[in-house]
Amino acid sequence: MYLHMQAFADLLERLLLTPSRNGKLRLLTGYFGTAPDPDRGYALAALTGELDLKSIKPAAVRALAEERMDPVLFNMSYDYVGDLADTVSLVWQETRGANRTPPLSEIVETLQDTTRAEAPRLVAGWLDGLDATGRWALLKLIMGGLRIGVSARMAKIALADFGSVDIKDIEEIWHGLAVPYETLFAWLEGKTSRPSPDIDAPFRPVMLAHPLIPKADRETPDAVDPSLITPGSFAAEWKYDGVRIQASVEGTVRRLYTRTGDDISHTFPDVLAGLNFQGTLDGELLIRAEDGEGVAPFNALQQRLNRKTVTKRQMQTHPAFIRAYDLLHDGEADLRALPFRDRRTALETFLAQHGTAQLDLSPLVPVTSLQDLDALRMNPPAPEIEGLMLKRWDSAYVAGRPAGLWYKWKRDPFLIDAVMLYAQRGHGKRSGYYSDYTFGVWNGETLTPVGKAYFGFTDEELKALDKFVRENTVERFGPVRSVTPEIVLEVAFEGLQRSARHKSGVAMRFPRINRIRWDKPAEEADRLETLEAMLPE
Known part of the structure; x- marks a missing residue:
């Protein structure tokens, strides 16, 4: 049993010390293939930010450490190291005895069921039974915020590699899955069929753009020279300084997702109230300016983000809305395989019927010459516009960041x-x-x-x-x-x-x-x- 927790600890340490993306993916796929259920499912939840252990907080962990060593010495150590989990794992003074370290799954399930008063005693016993690496991993797990260079999307890419499936197939069912994801792993191992999303209005994987910058200024191999853009092949839109959003409505269920699939519906009930359609839209979440016409600066949107609840006054002073870019589903009809030209026509018709104060259309920018686009990019009509989005008229809506289809051309910083x-x-x-x-x-x-x-x-x-x-x-x-x-x-x-x-x-x-x-x-x-x-x- 101890080896299961130690395997998770070793994974976190190696992920932290491995700089390359491909190296991290190999470590993740290797772990998913060797760790048992439900340990690997809880590890996946921790890596994707879906694990919330409310029974133990950083202050309680610090108090445990200060019970076993001089608080002044601990504070000096913490000041030198700079990270609470690192510090406690290194200075922890063990109490020897018959300390049993349960597997990862038992730790998670125990903390989910225990009280805040009882949790510190349990954590102290587990710390006594682990080495420094194991203690560090345990503390990272229970306090959240792993910070090991692995995003939720990277973990999902590793799952796709592990099961030899397309990542969009995982993203489309992700919100209908429950921790510890045993049905997901059974499908990836070929033991069962693909799970069906157990929710209405599911998330659809988004399409992303590559940067469009001059060759001399390229910092990544995916950046493309502007001279490749021809007026007859591309449409142009303003790139607003907001939050990329997906609005999905099915039956009576209305949801808002970020580009990474986080459900933020509870934070924007005013926007949900204006979604009077059936289907899925791609757009930008923005705040109306005080004049009721323009767009407020991003700072105004920040006042609404990451809130568990929102007040009536906040909705009045910072009214949110969606500026729609694309139409993915019109009712039950999936439009993603159609070219952008056809989807744009469908979007205009769709919003003529369903547009509200909380939902309007992103205007197209006339494409004449590259020089004119460059001038518009550097001098947009409003400061809340970051630059231009350029989309091939013949591009299907493809999940991920496909080459040659969409580009973002931002103002110079x-x-x-x-x-x-x-x-x-x-x-x-x-x-x-x-x-x-x-x-x-x-x-x-x-x-x-x-x-x-x-x-x-x-x-x-x-x-x-x-x-x-x-x-x-x-x-x-x-x-x-x-x-x-x-x-x-x-x-x-x-x-x-x-x-x-x-x-x-x-x-x-x-x-x-x-x-x-x-x-x-x-x-x-x-x-x-x-x-x-x-x-x-």
Whole structure:
């Protein structure tokens, strides 16, 4: 039995230490093929974020550790390591005895049935029976947020590889499956037929686009040169700065899904109320501007996202709606195999009948020449538009990211020079490095924080920045270090909005470090007025 938990622990450790995507997929398929039911099902639920163990929280885990060692020493260790699970797994002082570590499935099922008062005692006993790697895996499991470089989609791709099936066949039934997924594994192993989705209005795997950028600026092999776009072959639409959404209605059941298949219906009852049709739509979730016509900045949509409940006032002040891009199902008729030209005609007819205040049509942008499209991309009619979407008129709606069919051509990012002010340890394989950086610009004679970034640099640059942080720490605030304001970071971001929640008065969209300006003195960094000039009027 112990080996089952240890196998899960070994899987997590190897996934964390394996950088390549294909390597991670091989590890996952190997585990699915050797782990027994229901252990592998609970492991899959943990990897896809479907496992929620409410009986134990991080504060309780920390309290357990502080019962067995000096709290001051634990706090010093936690400050050095930067990750709670890593710290507890390393410093845990075992109580020797007849400690039995049950299999993964028993741990999960026990915690699901126990109380918060009883859970810490059980966890302490399991920690006593595991080695450091096993303790780390147990704590990651029960506290959630594995942070091992495996997304829910990667786990589903591994399932598809394991069962030699198409991933869209898994995604279409995913929401009708129950943890620990024994019927799913039975099908993938050829023991039973494919499970049927046990829900109405199921999720349909979405079609994604490749980036369209000049060859000299390509960062990925999938990026395509704009010169391949010909006016007669492609349609163009605005790419709005919202959340890609799928709206599905079957009978009396109405659901909203994100592009990854997360059901967010409960957060947007006002949108559901406006879905008076039968079928499935692809579109963008947005917030109406105060004038009732335009689109509000993404910051307004953030006020509605990730909420367990939404108030009547929030729906009034931040009214959400869907701007429809595509029609996948018209009633029971599946339109996905039709070319985009036919689906677009069907969508226009569909919305003429079923359009509401919560559902409207994405307008087409005239395609004349590549130069004209480039000008529109860089100067869209509203700041809430990120650029263009280009779609072949003859493209079927194909799940995944098929080559040569759809492209996204975004505005070039904004760039500023800012000064690193604070640093915080990362998570997972970055837990040993200061990898999250808060940066600021000059406001008069002082530096004002304007954003935070944690990617965009190489491993070697990370080591150099981490070394700087350790050698130039001015103050400590828990896990955060204030540093000497000397390092200038060139920061790229997608957009800027006014924000009363930030001291600077502005909020950046998708900030990342474009390069490190080792050669530039801090006094030459940009000023707050520079950012304010970038704000949309």
